[in-house]
Amino acid sequence: MSFLAVFGVFLRLGLTAFGGPVAHLGYFRDEFVARRRWLDDRAYGELIALCQFLPGPASSQAGFALGWMRAGWRGGLAAWLGFTLPSALALTLLALALPAWQGAAWAQGALHGLKLVAVAVVAQAVWGMARALCVDRLHVALSLLAVFAVVFVGGAAGQVAAIAVGAAVGALGGEVAEAQARPAAGLVPPIGRRGGTMLLLAAILLLAATPLVRGWGHGWALFDAFYRAGALVFGGGHVVLPLLQTATVEQGWVTQDAFLAGYGLAQAVPGPLFTFAAWLGAVGQPVPGGLRDAAVAVAAIFLPGLLLVAGTLPWWRALRDRPRAAAAVAGAGAAVVGVLAAALYDPVWRTGVNDARDFAWALAAFLLLARWRLAPWKLVLLAGLGGAAAAAGLWPI
DSSP: OOHHHHHHHHHHHHHHOOSHHHHHHHHHIIIIIIISOSSOHHHHHHHHHHHHHSBSOHHHHHHHHHHHHHHHHHHHHHHHHHHHHHHHHHHHHHHHSOOTTTTOHHHHHHHHHHHHHHHHHHHHHHHHHHHHHOOSHHHHHHHHHHHHHHHHHOHHHHHHHHHHHHHHHHHHHOOOOHHHHSOOTTOOOSSOHHHHHHHHHHHHHHHHHGGGGGGGOHHHHHHHHHHHHHHHOBSOGGGGHHHHHHHHTTTTSSOHHHHHHHHHHHTTSSSOGGGHHHHHHHHOTTTTOHHHHHHHHHHHHHHHHHHHHHHHHHHHHHHHTSHHHHHHHHHHHHHHHHHHHHHIIIIIIHHHOOSHHHHHHHHHHHHHHHTSOOOHHHHHHHHHHHHHHHHTTSSOO
8 A cells, every 4th residue: 555545544534533542543443443454453452552551642653553564654654644634734723813713602513513423433442342352251351450440540540550450460361362362463563673672762862862952942942842741641632731731831832821722622623632732833932833833843742652652563563472472462452442441431421421312322323333334434524514503403412
């Protein structure tokens, strides 16, 4: 497959993947596991487990890795650009022209409809991955344990702890089901361990070097602030917001009101939440940054996560092929199911389903995806239009 074809696939996802990182992983599974069969559920579960372990935005890292393994470096960059460009460009343009329609009823209604789609997408992902990865009592128990870890520990710490415990218990269990012992189809990075080591070193050296160049100008200081935020946050998504607030509001680059307004808008666009960096770069002081600073901020915040996943994948594959490591990966994959199941409730369900009517629409969306195989982008379009119509009193959603 050419990198242009990869770009086209991810551009469509970047235009339609609403609902945050958990929903994005659901969209990816539907597109690349169920429809295109680039890899199987086991390989996809392993990839998610790896991305959850690493700093950075998990869904963007997974998308980059999928494009990279499919069409080389150009494919990886095309996947990242296609998935990131729509929301980054939208937030940049909105930052340059304050949106008078932000509180409009039709916009709020469309957003609510898209949240219901996210519920259906995540539910389908949890169900499909559970059938593939929770193959016996041990792995079902690990999945349930992961739910409790996320619920009672909370945040990125709970997610990482759940996957780590799943891997440890899986390794101690010693036996791997025959279906899990087979090599995971599609998870083959295009570089070896030496190349992976060089990429990991590059990520670490950049983290150490960027503070040294802050004094060279505002662009360098901006790169340092956003690279550091992307490199030091585990869990991605909303977890990066405190770091970004420290890096921008406390530095005097962005006002608190502008920060909160941009954060609200970031919830209403598709694609990764890390593109909030585009808004912050565009509105940043001492003068409005515009397109240049928006581009610097976006590139800097994503770069460490992409370097880390590309550098780790060759080592991950080598470890995974060892029998004990295979058992550990199987346990981690089962834990990922629990992590996604917990996220299905909070934040996806809690922010999307407000009453019985919402539940009925979410269930209908799930059946359209799971039984009638409606393409997710079509469902997104229907839900957005339906939500806007409902806000105008034309449709009961």
